[in-house]
Amino acid sequence: MTMQPWFSEAKLGIFVHWGIYAVDGVGESWSFFGGDVPYETYMAQLNGFTASRYRPDDWAKLFRKAGAKYAVLTTKHHDGVALWDTACTDLSVPRRSPVARDLVGPFADALRRHDLRVGLYFSHNDWSHPDYPSVRPSKLHRPWVDNRYAMPAPGDEDPERWERYLEVVHRGQIRELIEGYRPDLLWFDGAWERDERQWRMKELREEILASSPETVLNGRMLGHGDFATAELGVPITRPEGPWELCYTINDLWGYQPQDTRHKSVRELVRVFAETIGHGGNLLLNTGPREDGTIRPEHAQRLEGLGRWISRNQEAVYPTEAGLPYGHHYGPSMLSKDRRTLFLVCFDTPRVFVELRGVHNTVKRISVLGTGQELGHRVVGGFPSRRVPGVVRIEVPTVSDPYATVLAIELDGELDLYTGSGEG
The missing domain is CATH 3.20.20.80 (Glycosidases)
Structure with a gap:
């Protein structure tokens, strides 16, 4: 229809x-x-x-x-x-x-x-x-x-x-x-x-x-x-x-x-x-x-x-459904060009925010509403078997009172990994 x-x-x-x-x-x-x-x-x-x-x-x-x-x-x-x-x-x-x-x-x-x-x-x-x-x-x-x-x-x-x-x-x-x-x-x-x-x-x-x-x-x-x-x-x-x-x-x-x-x-x-x-x-x-x-x-x-x-309008209009559950502990949205992920954090982030199962290289991470840029590092992974590492993101210095949204800019269209990770 x-x-x-x-x-x-x-x-x-x-x-x-x-x-x-x-x-x-x-x-x-x-x-x-x-x-x-x-x-x-x-x-x-x-x-x-x-x-x-x-x-x-x-x-x-x-x-x-x-x-x-x-x-x-x-x-x-x-x-x-x-x-x-x-x-x-x-x-x-x-x-x-x-x-x-x-x-x-x-x-x-x-x-x-x-x-x-x-x-x-x-x-x-x-x-x-x-x-x-x-x-x-x-x-x-x-x-x-x-x-x-x-x-x-x-x-x-x-x-x-x-x-x-x-x-x-x-x-x-x-x-x-x-x-x-x-x-x-x-x-x-x-x-x-x-x-x-x-x-x-x-x-x-x-x-x-x-x-x-x-x-x-x-x-x-x-x-x-x-x-x-x-x-x-x-x-x-x-x-x-x-x-x-x-x-x-x-x-x-x-x-x-x-x-x-x-x-x-x-x-x-x-x-x-x-x-x-x-x-x-x-x-x-x-x-x-x-x-x-x-x-x-x-x-x-x-x-x-x-x-x-x-x-947080960049994460709302116009976007589409984001990641399946398991890649991020919360809702997410994806930009129409599929090059920017938006991660929603309901609780004040502590220590780090984690993004899992993404083959892409992360170019830039920022906080919607404040513009603060956040650092990140990639932990683990098995490159020879195309198993991506986990992206661990710094926490913002200021969180939104209701839900903080992080914009993850990727090096291309989203490329998700859905395997088991076994070697």
Whole structure:
């Protein structure tokens, strides 16, 4: 599958979970799906959703400060509430809340004004629409989806209603998003409740790309997306192909006032470095309040991450996945010309930093952010059998408070040794 080059070069995106669930500070969609909140109480939040301090330009400026290259807004979560004036249902904040206006267009316009790519989240499923729970898959992927909002009772299937949902709501709303906002990225969710053929995912991909051929599609299309979508944990083994990690600053996605376990800037730098060292993008989430303001704790952390990226941007933009584990005890990145390695040291280096299994001669080593040049020596090795020695690097006199990055300039393109070292 093709991939627009901007995506793999972006490294950092901002995920924005914003919807009526921020009014009472309850779980987005899942709170009524699981019975924690009555459906009527959940939907009554429409009356309190004001977006009264929604300033998308302020969002875009903050995202730029964070070092992000794109952002993704939840235009419609599983609850079916659209943030734009959809003609496919009457369940939208422009029609049913005090907002009384489109929220997606200003978001897209603000991102483009600040040179950010536009991503729109859209849930395949719709737990509010009467035609949605009308067919069952041949096998339930997750048993807990056998729920009245998601599935009909066995024997109560109505394929005609399902086809109507697909055409009028599912495809209809996706067409509205494409035609109205020209997204660079469509970020889908919710595909687990039906199988690939029921969703017509192949046809959906073809339809999207026929009208918007440069739009990138995430992996939640049951085999028809452009990149893999991991969630809440950096993969241990480097994924093959393009991928993205969606990750929260605190514990939850949408705004919940009791959710105060905010990760530190140091933790976010670590996750970011591990992700890009594996060749992925980090999609870092914030959940604004109902009025459209972003929590100051989140803004502080985004700005802190951005300062680290700014100090070390040579190791971030544009680079690719670095060394496999074992060559360096930490993440690493490789320049596009494959002649400079960037080694990330999370802890303050002591005595020396070690680089193993590289055939190249090291020309120069410096510390990003300070420019300090570091000496090195090569220890061991078996040249006649092309077994390289270990490069031991002096430690910097000043370390970065979050993660120190060393730039290793090589005499040519990276030439890795992967043998056992036996004589």
